[in-house]
Amino acid sequence: MVNRKLRSAAMAVSAAALSISLAACGSSGPAGSGTSGDSASMWGLTGGNQPVLQKSVDAWNSAHPDESIKLDFFANDAYKTKVRTAVGAGQGPTFIYGWGGGVLKSYVDAGQVADLTDFVKQNPDVTSRYLPAVLKNGEINGKTYALPNNNVQPVVLYFNKDVFAKIGAQPPKTWDELMALVPKFKAAGVAPFSLGGQSKWPDLMWLEYLVERIGGPETFANIAANKPNAWSDPAVADALTKIQQLVDAGGFINGFSSVAADSNADQALLYTGKAAMVLQGGWIYQGMKKDAADFVKNGKLGYTTFPTVSGGKGDPANVVGNPSNFWSISSKATDSQKKAALEYVKSGMFTEADTQALIASGAVPVINGIDSKLAASPDKDFLTYVYGMAKNAPSFTLSWDQALSPAQGDAMLSNLDQIFLKKITPEQFVTTMNATIGK
Template identity: 50%
Template sequence: MKRRDFLTLSAGTGTAAALAACGSSGPSNSGGSGGAAGAASYWALSGQPSEPIRRAAIDRFNKANPSTQITGTYFANDAYKQKIKTALGAGEGPSIIFNWGGGGLKTYVEAGHVEDLTDWFAQNATVKDKIIPASFGAATVNGRIYARPVESVTPIVLFYNKRVFDQVGVQPPQTYGDILDLVPKFNAKGIAPFSLAGQSRWTNMMWVEFLLDRTAGSDVFNRVFAGEKNAWSDPAVLDSLTKVQDLVRADGFIKGFSSITADSSADQALLYTGKAAMMVHGSWSYGLQKANGGDFVSSGALGYMNFPPVDGGKGDPSNALGNPGQYLSISTKATPEQKEIAKKLFSTTLLEDEEIKGWVGAGYVPVLKGSETQLSTSPNADFLKFVYDTAVNAKLFAQSWDQALSPTASETLLDNIAKLFQLQISPQQWVDAMNGVIGK
């Protein structure tokens, strides 16, 4: 979802489209064969509020297709990323592969792990026509489609606790300068300015993404994505990284943030319990706070906005970052029967009204067209309209860096961002490390 029209965006125009696009062991019978005859396996993420919606979809499919079942297995976010990488490398992955598109999907394509779905979408135009076009950008590699966009549009936003703001007697920030002014005011009251699950690393990344975007716009990362040598050496990168470390030194984040994990939702709890005033996080956080925060959401105490502009920055303040969808691919190791089961799931259950209702009810904007009516009648209507408007008004909706880059570059990115936040490396050392993995 870039600016233009939310429902009619182009699926892919080079680099910009590519950017437009965020535990336990698997079952013993869920290898490349996908399980028993007549069954396909499906791996996806666990946790509220998304897991029940995913489970319900598989249950609906199995009920409607008793002779062609799908077996689902669910993993915590970070555990899944490692599990699926290992399983696919060993030829033991599931029949249906949950992923985030972008650089990770490109790696799967290059390794021959996933089916080319371009011809299938051409033969099933009614399926493709029901999906928001922009979501196909991150599903496309070298002009070919390798994944089915599913679930929801999830930009990253700035959440804040209105009760805490009222308590301290301050207003939500309109610029990054306002954020810096708020930091000492909250600290003086014993309230952390920002909650942050720093151990998960990708949560730190959202800060670097926004600060670079608001400082310099999208050009710098576009050059990185295109593989331009030393693209990270742009002065705007050093400026943004310095801003991050200045904020850390000013106690802008909750003490001990580097030991807090996103999978535990502890960062969400810090916000809704008033221990932290603000949090930069994906829009999926709304559903978590609604499910776990008592009356925090229902009472109107949760505030939200797009990340504010950086004073003097060149980036368009309407720009959005995050996930233009989630994705399902079909394993090349699956049997012909299992591949057909997956395609039937893609063309039936995931398009039905119950699917839309599930995501809207949990506080998400679905990737499917025709959801506007349900958005307006949802008890989450105000937030969903905000997400919708954020996507509609964005000049650019950029895919999260760790998803847009290859797994090799992404791991280096996340590792060095964690070190940056822990003040273990300098901005220049960060730049040098990242320049070393451009194009890898």
């Protein structure tokens, strides 16, 4: 059952709360001031789920003009900065979009999000619709502060089947096989990997999976639990060393530090054949389905799990990524805004139309009873693969930048960027990050 198998950051981050985070492009004011009258305000992310959320809110507003919601979208990177600043000032939107983990915990500690525990107890139909392990990612110290709002998002290794066929290769199952492919693709004039390095967070997927494969989920669980010198686990330095060896070998597209993930430039390099592979979240399938329909529809897109590492402790079935995104409700919202928000959460989300729209977009909703719907989708191969990745994973670790506190997450992304650029050593990274523990 998914309850045991879909162990999200709640397991991998046993002593740390789970967190939520998103990004998109637009503008809106604080909980009340950026809305029309006393409408509840909602900030969402541009990209794959944008049309689904827009239709959901439009349908809600049409049926509930007295409990309307004003929705604005922001690009991922811009959103993360904007929402943390707004929430920190007590001026966040009514609906706070996130990932759970350490970021959510920081909001809870600051008293910026509403306790939803009584709400979920009084509305068992709300909680029963979710995959149980995903639902737990919105809990902090046994209380509910956030509820899942979209789809399960493991990180996937995507590849261009035509490019692989060009050199007669198969997707790598081990790290050694991955490294052996690098010179072959370079000789064929193709970058082995695309990478949205300008955005920094795509770099993290490499560190997350390598540490997981080498040391197992316990390595990061200790880091998230703020154990002294947890970053000194040998798995971390080994993973960082492997990343720099891949950089030295020319494994990433030239100029990767200027490639932006927010504009989908990294995935475009894959489907245009300029790069053979990209390590990215399950969410980019939606973008490729829209922007490269023929590439996806004609079976040129391949996908697989991250390779194993010789001698590693991690289970090859373990995954990293985002169990889902979540809605929290601002504690600073007016009573009428809170009421509208809770009513939407109760009956406006995951309607039959919403669920079908998510699946049609190329996403797997985080709710029960969708197996037959996935099987009936034109994208059933990918959707059932991703669903299987998630529900069969012994451990599903939440993206580290969300699982950690905001200060730690920022320091980690900044220093990891320096690792990819070869400006610091693994030892320097470890020392710097050990100094952030507890902050």
